[in-house]
Amino acid sequence: MTPQEWTLVVLLFAAVGCGVLGLLEALATRKFLKQLNKQIKPLYREDAYVSHSLFDKLAAKFNKSEYGKEIEVTLKASNLRLTPFQWILIYVTTWLVLSYLALLLLGVTFPYQFLLAYLVLKLSVKKWFESRQSKLAQAVNQQLPEVCRLMGSSIRAGLSIQQSIEMVAKEMKKPVGDLYQVMASELKMGTALQVVLERMNERVNSKDVHLMNHTIIIQQRTGGQLSQALDHLAKTLEERERINQELKNNTTEARYIALTLSLMPVFIIMIFNMVFQGFLMPLFTLPGLILLAVVLLLIGAGLLLIRNVANIKV
Template identity: 45%
Template sequence: MTVETWFLILLFLTVVVITFAVLELSAVRRKSKLLNKRLAELHTEEVKSRKNMYLRWAGRFNRSDYGKDWEQKLAGADLSITGFNYVLMQCVLLFVITYLLNALLGMRFPMDMIVAYFVVTIGSSQWLKSRRRKFAAQIDRQLPEVCRMLGSSIRAGMSIQQAIGMVAEELKAPAGPLFQSMARELKLGNTIDTVLSDMTDTFSSRDIRLLTQTITIQRQAGGNLAKAMDQLARTLEERERMNKELNNQTAESRYIALTLALMPVFLVVAFNIVFKGFITPLFTVPGFILLVVVVILMLIGFMAIRKVTNIKA
């Protein structure tokens, strides 16, 4: 081969290497720009969170044990807000009700704030419990299907962890996202007992507790978990049918109890709007004692009626 031939070969190889180097450099620069952009966004959010007092306080509150307790309660009530925001809403509602009591009923400080505090605290607690019961009831209606899917998956040779993952993929909301969260916890390395215990603590439902206890006992005793799931599915369906019949039979009594409890409140507000100063005697010492006695008797009557009509299978 002549010198000219070797020169052309070297020139060709040089051009190829330079071309690949340029392409690789371009790809690296694109990846570097994308990475810097993401890092800038994260850095910006970090700086904002440090400078923003609201985000700083919210972060500290949500990371505390008290905030985590609120997070668990709100998750059980199917509320997507943080514990800090919920407590902040309670504070705003406290001042609003204090103003309304002062403007409509003529209450003075600190009586108006004390009454508003009890109204917000008790009302918020009862509303949150009602939300938790309703959300748990929605999940309870899907539990027979959950039990059958778990039983079928285990009968097919899957482990309980794999069966939970199958339920998470196939089931619709609201139980679907719950089992998706359980599947993620299992993938992160948590034990099945810990995941089941967390689910029991989050939801105030006897059916969910029965499901978790059945799985735990059958795993520890080495029993036939698939057969137990099928039997539990039939039991839950029968209980759901009986509870619907009982609710239909006691619906009238529950509405009467609620009406009797709210009627005096509306009457007092209406009379005070028409006749200014109608409830002023209640703010004296004898009036306050009488008011406390009346409220206690009304609560006892309301709770007694609810206790009699709240029949569950």
Template identity: 35%
Template sequence: MDRNWLILLVSAGAVFCMIWGLYCLGIYYTNTKKLWKTLKPIMVKRKGERSSLFLWFGNWYDRTESGQRLAALLKNAGIGIKPSEYFALLALLFGLCCYLAHNFLDLFFPLDIFCAYLLVKIGSARFLKMKQQKLVDALNRQLPDICRLLSSSVKAGLNIQQGIELAAREQKPPAQTVFTELAHQLQLGNTLENAFSHIMEGLPSKELRLMGSTIIVQRKAGGNMARVLEEMSQTLENRDRVNQELRGKTAETKFVAMVLPFMPIIAGLVLNISFPGFFLPLFTPLGLILAAVVIGIETVGFILIAKITDIRV
């Protein structure tokens, strides 16, 4: 009899503990749901964030000073990947270049590593600069339409900040991205001058700088802002037309300036394939002196051609 009572008490205690646990679980779920409903409206959702390809190393590299500098370069070039992802692509490309230089071009160590590093370094810098210039050119082509939109906004009774927010909604990238950031800076309480300065830190657009300076000066001096913006749109269109004509006339010279320094290198690689050990005399004292002289002459010629074709409007 005592044993049956003991089993009954243990069973009752187990049932009570189960009911109490379910009750506590329900209370926890209800409170968590209420807290989520309270916090959800004020939480900032980050759009466009992507996970790094390499979890630990990628997150660590993204937080380093080198990773932050690379992130700024990628942002200014309009490339939407993490710095660690871009670094991994460069590492893979470096390994591929080392393999090709050692096995197909018969370059010995450390010349194969040096050539691969030089190729990846220069190629990456040129690629980022080319992408940035392409983004700036696309932005400059959109600025006349933005000036007309701002002029129409001012005529409709809106202020400059509201016109910038309207341009951020109506325009397509890259102008949408730039003016969204500009509108965000104004919403944070920054002045128009500081907001334009923040945008221009990583975006070398002379047309955008001219547009911002004109709006700031006209706003301080007073006057017909709508008329000034209309004239600015015509000025920007004329500058774009002149820049296109200049690019067309100097394209051949720039192409020669880019190809000419690599012709001796390509010729030397071809000769090294045909005659293994062709580069060995370069590593003698006289060979190093001659190589330094040739590199110096080609560098001076490249700089001179770049200066001659760099016509500013």
């Protein structure tokens, strides 16, 4: 081989060797950066995870608006882990799907299909939120007696109210554990106890929670025996929960009958409209709209009467 060929071979082997070494160094650096990122990840600020695309900027702007904040309060009270912008997207998509189903199944034409879908969705979402808020309140109410006893024992042991709240956050399960974890974090940030308890009342729509928080505030102001008051409150809440459960069991049949009777006309109309094309079109004339309004008013009045009879307050 000529000297030029030997030179090319040496350069080729050197290039291959440098390439292999570079690849190994890149893999080692990637592994090191991955471990380093895992170690410093808890130190990242929240805005480090925020993407700066146009879609994310629009979502962030909507979430910070007054309307977005109102939706956020409602979502948190309903125990939904969604941002306001995500909820609006789901809401609009569901509205369009219901509008298409109204056109396909009921034969409702433009613009009545969109109006009907909006009314159905508005009422359904309202009832769904109320149901989730009620379930969250019931779950919290079932744990409140244990919370009162735990806080009372902590205070008798010499802990402060803030320390007793932290104790509840560590010892209690969901959903109370998560709620008190938020309270403990707010107290660590320097928020006043009364403000923290008022925010708790906004998150959970429960009279028992309001009663407990007001008891803590009053006892703190007057300097009374908070531990003794919490023990008495625990017994009262247990008795109220027992009575409410008995009333719920005795009124379940009436609630299901009311729901069945209210949904029966809807299914009958859908079946008739599928068999006879255009069956619903007379309802969208002036006499039909008047008749529809009267029927809806009568159904609503019946549901309201049954609800008032079955909803016994304790």
